[in-house]
Amino acid sequence: MATDLMTLPGTQTTVETLRRPLVDRLHEWVTTVDHKKLGLMYMLYALMFLLVGGVEATIMRIQLSAPHKDFVSPQVFNRMFTMHGTTMIFFVAMPLVFGLANYLVPLMIGARDMAFPRLNAFSFWLSAFGGILLYFSLIGASGLYGAGNAPDVGWFAYAPLTSHSFSVGHSTDFWTLSLLVSGFGSIGTAINIIVTILCLRCPGMKLGKMPLFAWLNLVMAGLVILAVSPLSAAQIMLSIDRYLGGHFFDTQAGGSAVIWMHFFWIFGHPEVYVLVIPAFAVASEVIPVFSRKAIFGYPVMVAATVAIAFVGMSVWAHHMFTVGMSSTANSFFVLSTMAVAVPTGIKIFNWLATMWGGKIDFKSPMLFCAGFLFQFLVAGLTGIMMSAAPFDWQLGNSYFVVAHFHYVIVGGILFCLFAAFYYWYPKMSGRMYNETLGKLHFWLFLIGFHLTFDFMHIPGLLGMPRRIYTYEPGRGWDTWNLIVSIGVVFQAAGILVFAANLIWSYFRGKIAGNDPWDAWTLEWTTSSPPPEYNFAVIPEVKSRRPLWDLKHPEDPDWKYE
């Protein structure tokens, strides 16, 4: 590979762009098919919704900070948890994951763009309009008859609460259509990622030489196609029930509420892996670079990911242990769920082994990854507790479950995504973030996270069910709920520091250069931010760490792989 790749001038275009009038620049962003611009738009859009979802969570925590509080009405509270869940999963986590994949996969595999740039733009705008449609319910849900309102059926919207008899007005329709529309966007992007990875890898990059980030996103994209399709089908069936006289889920006409649960969770559980596998992908890039060691057990990491995806498709009914399945069915889903712990454990051990014997540099990205490892360990163990079906008969639908899945999604996935933001910010913006603010963000968020979600387990063990807008005094839940609510203050402060850091560094940060982390994958060979064409000359690789080979010609990786 040619050394001049490292010093390619790519910044002139950026300077030119900044000088043009605002309307021109906006027009360029709206009509772009460039994977990097779309990736950034995905992420900015997700960050905006992260703030919205955070405000919804804050409203709920104020209401629950003490028993019999009157901060919001039950109707408003029910809308808040529905919107919080739907927003955070579909319009924060999904677009963050897709944004990262969009931006980084072509750069990491030495390609100039995604395989289908126009489909890429189309998918982004579908997802974006899905989010807008969901929030338009706040004004439009009751049509012209009066003030609108947001959906209030819960993010898994169990039948028959969604039928016309129990959900009058149009709020449920906004929920259905918004997920249907953004779901098509997700499927489009997933197809794009798969084709890009299979067809556009640079010369020399066999599947076994891809960065783990690309491998894990390939598996994620496959899961999206398998998981989002049944959800879309269910949304169409629900619309048929509501408008064309169908009876799929209409129990009053002989339909089945349980069928909805199956449809939803055969999407809903793989969805967890859709979100967590890209988080693993981030950890698999950040941990080696900041430990200064190659990833431990690359082939095993790939195999474990594929195993998680494969087994993960057959565990969905562990969300339904309380619906009255036979003991045989319950036992099957206990076994399949527990089985997922094996490949997941393997991944944790391999990351640990990567750190073992390294020289770990605890910059912000690595701090967040260390937090991720600890929290994901706890989340996995509480997951094992609930995989034991009888234990789940007690824990299911209680605050223990709420604590568990926030441990996965916030403690695991969001921590990795923060790591990703700090790690690739120099590449995306061309400037370094402020390290002190990054660390402040980490500590504030870590304290807030543990105050909120550690103590949230306890009211669950004491019998507090989820989705209640208030609770009785004298149940032993008061103190725990207050502590949980206090944690929100620290988390919010952390997020503010994070936002300030991103904005301040964009204008004032140190110029990053091509390769500020002394890293090993192809995105660090091009300029920061990369030019529109990514690489002037398509690179050629011989190993999983092309830049290591370049920097250590005396001891290249390809001799050992």
Added chain:
Amino acid sequence: MQSTRHISAKLPLLKALAVLFFLASTCLAQSPTFSSPTNIFAPASTPAKSIFGLSVFVLVITGVIFVVVGSLLAYAVVKFRKRKDDDSREPAQVYGSNQVEIAWTVIPILIVVVLFMATARVIANVQKAAPDNAVHVTVIGHQFWWEYRYPGLKVVTANELHIPVGAPTEIKLLSADTDHSFWVPRLAGKTDLIPNHPNVMWIDPQEPGLYLGQCAQYCGTQHAKMLLRVYVQSQTEFDHWVRQQSQAAQSSDTASEGRRIFQATACVNCHAVAGTPAQGRFGPDLTHLMSRDTIAAGIAENNHENLRLWIQDPSRLKPGSLMPAMGLNEHDLNAVTAYLETLR
């Protein structure tokens, strides 16, 4: 170096968190100081006890895994962090090792097998049919209250379940509208009430007393105020309660005007009072209303003020309740309240 200074603060925090988490869970398992009437670790009936036994087993295994892996992580974080006096040389590059990969694959598989077998046994034990001599109760979930019917005993009541101590009770779970879930943590795990999908569970409480719980599946606006009260009584008390509940409504002339108003307004569309023309089934059966301690699914004490307030405007106690405010004038309101207070 900035990073080393910061990281030294991380360890005590990690350790403190680990200790806190485990202190919390062990306290919950052992100590009565976590006094909650709905503590899942204070079981009082066979299904809840089997679950408790399994829980402790699972907690111990996951606790050991937490300590082992958590210590490895803490050790790696401290031991292998970059130091000030480090030279700039890269550490030795290790690409993997088949032996250790096999070790950390096989050991977890063995743990999973053990956990699975322990779990499957408890599933079979709890899901087996209730003994033949069980008392049969049908629970019907409504937005937002519980209907109890004792098919063999000709008793219909609402929100407060009475069962005998020491004997098994088989509970059949139905729903009149949306999904609900029956969860009294000290007696058993939860089981959902799903329309068109009858479920069965059983309990056999061993100590008399009042056991609390509440609906555990989101069912609409007032899901939060759909509380469960289970009165476990000695066999004599239970028999006495059954005799009293299976009688027709007491009729008393003092409240005849209230009865007339009750029967002439929409009350009768939803409520039943046995032995009178009121035969509605949408709302709770009121035949023995005054024998109940609470109204509105356990959210308020059953006294004169609350009852009157409830009849006047249910949304004052429970916004979103499906019972409408009937708009009675003062006189009619007092008369209807007086009538209901005679239903013992």
